[in-house]
Amino acid sequence: MTSLALIAFAGNSILCRLALGEQHADAAGFTLVRLVSATLVLSILLLMTKLFASKSSLTETKPIKAAEAKGSWLASLMLFLYAVTFSYAYLLLDTGTGALILFGAVQLTMITASYLSGKKLNLHEWLGVVVSFSGLTYLVIPSVATPNFLAFVLMLISGIAWGIYTLKGKNSVNPLSDTSYNFIRTFPLVVILALISFKQIEMDTLGLVYAVTSGAIASGLGYAIWYLAIKNISITQAGVLQLLVPILATLGGVTFASEQLTTRLIIASVLVLGGIVLVIAAGKLKSRTKPVTS
Numbered sequence: 076m077t078s079l080a081l082i083a084f085a086g087n088s089i090l091c092r093l094a095l096g097e098q099h100a101d102a103a104g105f106t107l108v109r110l111v112s113a114t115l116v117l118s119i120l121l122l123m124t125k126l127f128a129s130k131s132s133l134t135e136t137k138p139i140k141a142a143e144a145k146g147s148w149l150a151s152l153m154l155f156l157y158a159v160t161f162s163y164a165y166l167l168l169d170t171g172t173g174a175l176i177l178f179g180a181v182q183l184t185m186i187t188a189s190y191l192s193g194k195k196l197n198l199h200e201w202l203g204v205v206v207s208f209s210g211l212t213y214l215v216i217p218s219v220a221t222p223n224f225l226a227f228v229l230m231l232i233s234g235i236a237w238g239i240y241t242l243k244g245k246n247s248v249n250p251l252s253d254t255s256y257n258f259i260r261t262f263p264l265v266v267i268l269a270l271i272s273f274k275q276i277e278m279d280t281l282g283l284v285y286a287v288t289s290g291a292i293a294s295g296l297g298y299a300i301w302y303l304a305i306k307n308i309s310i311t312q313a314g315v316l317q318l319l320v321p322i323l324a325t326l327g328g329v330t331f332a333s334e335q336l337t338t339r340l341i342i343a344s345v346l347v348l349g350g351i352v353l354v355i356a357a358g359k360l361k362s363r364t365k366p367v368t369s
Contacts (some may be wrong), residue, residue, distance in 0.1 A: 076304035079300050081320055085320050085326075086292070094289070100285065102166055103269075105282065106162045107272075108286035108287060109294055112286065116292075116295045120255070146252075147243060151258070151260035152264075154298075157233050157236035157237040159268065160233040166226075168222055171214075171218030171220075179234065180230070184242075185242070188310055189310040197357055200357045203349075206347075206350035210347035210348075211318050213346060244302035247303075250300070254298050311354055311358070312355060318350070319351065322343060322344050326340070
């Protein structure tokens with residue numbers, strides 16, 4: 076599930092680059108279509124799931140209280156904030172600089188949350204985080220430039236918002252339902268954004284296709300899968316694993332867009348993967364050496 080979610084995130088990155096980077100859509104229009112598409116697809120899936128569950132006599136799932144499986148307003152706000160600030164920041168930042176700011180903010184948010192929850196990182200986990208982030212830095216450093224201040228702030232907010240949204244999924248009892256309601260609750264904010272930016276929206280057919288695909292598949296289904304996956308991994312692991320997204324997006328370019336497989340990409344991939352292995356191994360060692368209390 077974690078692998079599928081990360082692939083969806085990488086797909087999202089590629090779709091955003093195609094739509095916004097190649098000017099097939101503006102930031103507001105892309106965000107609106109993305110959120111509405113995800114909401115529609117998830118709502119249909121949720122309805123089908125409920126209908127199937129009500130008709131199937133073989134269903135053995137535990138009953139879930141409605142209040143426990145409808146996401147939260149905070150998660151919805153963070154979801155909308157992440158999507159809209161990311162789109163606008165993307166127009167003002169090059170890909171490398173944006174990736175560093177975004178994933179740096181995500182890492183900082185996740186590590187801070189882990190610390191505040193009493194789960195301090197040990198030496199091996201810190202080493203894994205540093206090694207992985209150095210791999211990301213090495214990958215994007217050729218394209219890094221001094222960012223526009225507004226764009227920096229927007230991407231920073233986007234990373235923090237996504238980190239908080241991820242954290243809200245740790246205790247999800249029904250990932251599909253929680254994700255669906257999180258998207259549904261963005262509707263008032265979507266309406267406000269549409270009213271504010273209606274006259275400036277520009278989108279061609281390709282931009283529409285990219286936005287719908289990004290919303291319906293990479294965002295809607297991808298985020299539901301992510302909520303399912305993060306229930307079984309630590310906060311630190313959830314943070315560092317996301318550093319794979321730029322690597323996967325770049326590999327996607329090599330595979331599907333005939334981009335060149337470079338030595339830099341190989342070295343960066345090894346560093347990121349090596350750091351992730353350190354973090355995961357450290358987490359397993361923690362669980363094995365945890366004192367047993369009676």
